[in-house]
Amino acid sequence: MKLRDEFLQELQNHLGQTNCDLAVTDGPRTLNCKIEQCDPLAVAITQLTLETSELASVDVAKLQAASQSLCQRVNYLLEPISPIETDADGCVVQMRSSPPQKNDAGRYYYELLLRRGGAVALCRYEKLAGTARSQVAATLTHEVLGRLTEDFNATIDEVLAS
C-alpha cells in the first residue's frame, strides 16, 4: 500500500514531464517506471517493473503458479493476459495479451515477465503490417497504475508465501 501511495504521489510530482524515469522504494522492493509522458489523467509508460531480491531462490513451479494468479488479477487492461512460455533454465515466465488486439493497422499486446531474481515487468508491443515488432508506450490512468503496483506486490507476496 505504501509503495502504491508513494508511486501515485510521485506521478503527481512529475505531471507535465516527458521521458523521465521514476523509482519508488519500500524495503527490499523498488518500483521503476519509464515515463514517456505524464498527464493529469493518464501516463504513457514504456516499462513498469517491480524489482526485489526476495525472489532470488524461488523455483519455476512457484513462478508459474504466481503467473496464473497474476493473470487472473490483471483483468482490467485492454486485453486479457495469459501465460505463454516458461523458460525453466532462466526461471522466467512470459505472459502476453491473449488474444492480442487486432485492427487494420496491425496487432498490439502487453507482455509481462515474472523472473527469479526477481522482477515483475510490464511493457507493450505493436506489430504494424509490413514492419518489425516494436515496443511502444502503454497509456494507463493513474488509477490503473496504482492497481498494477498493488497486484505486482501481491504476486510477490504470494510467491514468498507458497
Next chain:
Amino acid sequence: MLMDIERDQRRFKQIVRGRIRENLRKYITHGEMIGRKGKEVVSIPVPKLDVPRFRFGKNGSGGVGQGEGEIGQPIGKPGDDPGAAGGAGSEPGDGHFMEVEVALEELAAMLGDELELPRIEPKGTANITSEKSKYNTIRQTGPESLRHFKRTYLSALRRQISTGTYQPDDPYVVPVKSDKQYRSWNDVPKPEVNAVVIYLMDVSGSMTDDQKEIVRTEAFWIDTWLASQYQGLETRYIIHDAVAKEVDEHTFYHTRESGGTRISSAYKVCAELVKKSFPVEDWNIYCFQFSDGDNWGDDNREAFDLLSEKLLPTANLFCYGQVESPYGSGDFIEALRKQYQEHETLVLSDIRDKEGIYESIRTFLGKGK
C-alpha cells in the same frame, strides 16, 4: 454415344490436369491435397463433370400427360405443395467435386515449372554405391524357371550337327542336360545419391496451430520436390521449446509445449543426429527450421556457435523460415542476417501467412543445391 461421352470425360480430365497446373499456387498455399497423400499419388479435389445417363421409372406408373386432372387444368404454382423443396440455398453445395489422382513425380514437375526451380546438383559425385542384381549372363545350371529356351535349343542343334545326329529331312532337336542354358545374374554396383531432410520446429507456447499448418504445407512441397531429385530420401523431425528431441512425423505436427524458446537446443540435437546417422561424405543433408523467432535471452550466441561449427559446414542447405505468430515475428531472423549476411549455405525466409508459403518455397529451393 457412350464412347463419345467417355472421350469427353477423358478430355475433361486432361483439362482438369491443366487446371491443376494453372491453380498450383492456390494448392501450394492452401495445402488442400496434403491430407490426401498416398504413397505415390495425391488426390486433388476439382470440379466434377457428371456424365448424363437415363434413369428408368417404374413400369405402369404412367407417362407424360397421364394421371389425375382434367384437360386444361393448371398444374399449380411453385410452392403450393407444402412438402415441396424450399428456395435456393445461400451456401455452396458440397457435392460436384471429383478427386483427380496426380503422381507425386508429376506434381514435383509442376512445382518445378511453376516456381522455375533449378534441378538440384548433389554435393560431390555419386557417393553411395548399392549392389543391384542384373540378369545379364548365361550359366549351365539354374532353376528351370530361368531356362533360356532359344539358347538351349541352339546349343542342342549345334551339338546334333557336330555329332552328325541332326537330320535336315527330319529336323528334330532334342536338348539333353548338357545343352541347357540358364539366365543368371551379376551384382552390378549402382551409384546412388542419398539425401536426408531434417525438419526442426519450434513448438513453444507462442507457436499456434496456424503456424504449424504453414510448416506442414511447406514441408509437404519440400518433400515432394526433394523426393523427385533423390532416389533415397530420408526424413527426420526435431521439435524444441527450451529442450529439443527427435520425434516422428505425427508428433512433429501435433505437439504444443509451453516452454520457452531455445533454438540452440534444436541445433544441438540436429548436429548429433547428423554426426551419428548421416556422415557428411555419404549424404546430402538438408535442414529446414521453422520458428516464430522469439528466441529467449542470450541463446542466440550459443545457437550461432552451433550453426557455424556443426551445421553450416555439413549441410547442402540450411533453410530458416520465420513464421509470424499472433504476436508478430521475433528477432532471430534479423540476428541471422546480421551474423551471416550472404552465407552460401544459409537461406532465410519470412513467412507472414499462408500466402507467403509460395515465395518461401521458391526462396528455399531456388538455389539448386
